Amino acid sequence: MTIEFIKNWVIDIVYMSIFISFLEIVLPKGNMKRFIDMIIGFLIIIVVINPFIKFINKDIDIERNIFTSINRFNNEYKESDSIEALQQDQITSVYINKLKEDIKDQIEYNSDYKVSVLNVLIVEDTEDEDYGQIKKIELVLEYKEEDIKDKDIIKVDNTKEVCVKLNNNKTLNREELKDSEKIVNIISKQYNLPTDRISVYLNRKMAGE
Amino acid sequence: MEALQIVVIGIVATVMIMLLKDDKPEFAVLTSIITSIVIFYIVADKLKIVVQVLTNMAKNADVDFVFFTTILKIIGIAYIVEFGAQISRDAGEESIASKIELGGKVIIMVLAIPILMALMDLIFEILP
Missing domain, CATH: 1.10.287 (Helix Hairpins)
Known part of the structure; x- marks a missing residue:
């Protein structure tokens, strides 16, 4: 032996x-x-x-040990890939938020309305050569008032998921804004966007208050 | 017979490069690249036999297959990197040559890491 x-x-x-x-x-x-x-x-x-x-x-078993360490390294590479995806998502969301802020400022500066709800739909596919381009802008406005209560309501506008937003909007009592042309033109000029991609509504409930 | 072929190709290429060097140095570099590839192509079949012998030896020596493939990969990388670095050096681009070598070294290190880690684990497990 x-x-x-x-x-x-x-x-x-x-x-x-x-x-x-x-x-x-x-x-x-x-x-x-x-x-x-x-x-x-x-x-x-x-x-x-x-x-x-x-x-x-x-x-x-040394061979098993080597396989486990190879797997461990592969997993680490995968993790770093997922971190990259997360980073990409964060970049997109920061970009959308900046865009929303910018549009809100533009409208509030140039018109008598306040932005109640603002949805921005962009091309989110990073592989696409049009990545970051605006697909659609949807605005729900309300009349400017000096009420602090209104200001509080406005602050709630930045939700991240566009689909959820659209569903929520159905519950809002809104109508097409009659003098929306000016606002549409401002945004269209600013972002070089066709006017048919911008929809502007007036929040009737808030206007009536 | 192959030895004669390789030597003849080598000498002809050397003479050509010497003649071309003064008038057209860019063609001299191309000639050296092509000569290297042709010589490698001639010996590629023989290399297969060498790899087979090494595989058999590794099996007998109780070297696990993971190690063996890693070692072969490392030798392959070392050859390719040396090939590229030498050509860059011949063309007078010392800095590019050292960058190629750096790349090769990093890849070899990455391949060696699983072996290193396994060995470390093993040694720590043996220790009482």
């Missing part, structure tokens, strides 16, 4: 030495050689201590 073990071990080492001398012939000479020598050194250590591991503890 012990002799068999030592015999196998010696055979392994001898084969390994021949294998490495053969490898040395194939290796390119140059700066790379140091790195390859280091890895060959690891290989020698593993071959020398491998039988002892089997002898001491049968649970350890």
